Amino acid sequence: MKEIVILNPNRVVFGEGSIQRFVSDFIEKGYKRMFLVTITEIQDALKPFLESLQSEGIAIEMDLSIVKEPTFEDFSKVLEKAKTFNADSIVGIGGGSVLDVAKLVAAQLKNTQTLEEIKGIGNLKERQTYVVCVPTTSGTGSEVSPNAIFVNDQGEKVGVISPYLVADAAYIDPLLTISMPKDVTAATGIDALTHCLEAYTNKFSHPFVDLYALEGVRLIAKYLKRACDNGNDIAARTQVALGSLYGGMCLGPVNTAAVHALSYPLGVEYHISHGLSNALLLPHVMEFNIETNPDKYERIAEVLGAEKKNNSKETALEGVEILKKLIVDCGLPISLSQTAVKEESIAKLAEEAVKVQRLLKNNIREIAVDDAVAIYKSAF
Numbered sequence: 001m002k003e004i005v006i007l008n009p010n011r012v013v014f015g016e017g018s019i020q021r022f023v024s025d026f027i028e029k030g031y032k033r034m035f036l037v038t039i040t041e042i043q044d045a046l047k048p049f050l051e052s053l054q055s056e057g058i059a060i061e062m063d064l065s066i067v068k069e070p071t072f073e074d075f076s077k078v079l080e081k082a083k084t085f086n087a088d089s090i091v092g093i094g095g096g097s098v099l100d101v102a103k104l105v106a107a108q109l110k111n112t113q114t115l116e117e118i119k120g121i122g123n124l125k126e127r128q129t130y131v132v133c134v135p136t137t138s139g140t141g142s143e144v145s146p147n148a149i150f151v152n153d154q155g156e157k158v159g160v161i162s163p164y165l166v167a168d169a170a171y172i173d174p175l176l177t178i179s180m181p182k183d184v185t186a187a188t189g190i191d192a193l194t195h196c197l198e199a200y201t202n203k204f205s206h207p208f209v210d211l212y213a214l215e216g217v218r219l220i221a222k223y224l225k226r227a228c229d230n231g232n233d234i235a236a237r238t239q240v241a242l243g244s245l246y247g248g249m250c251l252g253p254v255n256t257a258a259v260h261a262l263s264y265p266l267g268v269e270y271h272i273s274h275g276l277s278n279a280l281l282l283p284h285v286m287e288f289n290i291e292t293n294p295d296k297y298e299r300i301a302e303v304l305g306a307e308k309k310n311n312s313k314e315t316a317l318e319g320v321e322i323l324k325k326l327i328v329d330c331g332l333p334i335s336l337s338q339t340a341v342k343e344e345s346i347a348k349l350a351e352e353a354v355k356v357q358r359l360l361k362n363n364i365r366e367i368a369v370d371d372a373v374a375i376y377k378s379a380f
Helices: 018-029 040-054 072-085 096-108 182-200 207-229 234-251 258-270 274-290 294-304 312-329 343-353 369-378
Strands: 011-014 033-038 059-063 089-094 130-135 147-151 157-161 169-172
Touching: 011 018, 011 234, 018 040, 018 089, 018 130, 018 169, 033 040, 033 072, 033 096, 040 059, 040 089, 059 072, 072 096, 072 147, 089 096, 096 130, 096 147, 157 258, 169 234, 182 207, 182 234, 182 258, 182 274, 182 294, 182 312, 207 234, 207 294, 207 312, 258 274, 258 343, 258 369, 274 294, 274 312, 274 369, 294 312, 343 369
Parallel strands: 011 169, 033 059, 033 089, 089 130, 130 169
Antiparallel strands: 147 157
């Protein structure tokens, strides 16, 4: 069995109302200058908790500038604000983009390395500033992962991946996800499911991570439609949030593969949200990969609720159909033709996708440009 390294925050708190635990824990830590990266939509809900912190003499500087997938320029502006404020701690409360920015700000606030030096895998060598992540979506798993993803000047997605980007503490409160609209709930939920599914079917899968991955697939597949149908269904929100947490725990030791690699150009070229990009491509990458390892995908299908067919491949393909139905039932488009994507751009999308080798190397079936073209076409 190959070596595996599991890196999670020192403190992970999960459950309804855990935002209150964050407040008491933060006060106990003794930090006095909190730089908060968050989103406008959650401001009112956060107000009583921030007032509790301020009543204890904690100064809070808030940044609301991250509204889409962040560029390195966006990050640099936020970093300068945190430096000017003289922050002694960083808190991210929001979706994956907000959490990614918060983590990297904490790393670079007092780091001697330049931004160029830390890009890529394992290049960031230090972080001196305390950082907390509180997700408001059930999707990226950034609160427990060592990853932060940004868009560079060329419009390409670039990862900064390091043990030093694992937050010191993560608080997952399903109540904070209630404000998410249906389309965001659906897209982020499918993103989380994809993290789990790609970890399990990964070339570098591991039995330790498989436990989280399969249970994450099961929970999200079972409860996501309920959460989409009724955003106030706390039981469903909680189960999807738990599945998302499991997905995030898969990202460090195993990570994702071809679905994510092929989804990146959709975000860059057409500004399609990351979760929706994954939803559009997931069934088609599954169909492509099943040829190589039908047994793995049969197990996924069983977790999704498929009945056993005549052989592994048939059962696996039934799993694909179940996922397609879930995507439609959650109100998401099922084909690229339902989006702004133009068929004549497929060649360019494929060329960009095959550059994402840090993820494609994890895929159980090799994907060349022609294969990427075929997958995009099947998704149309």
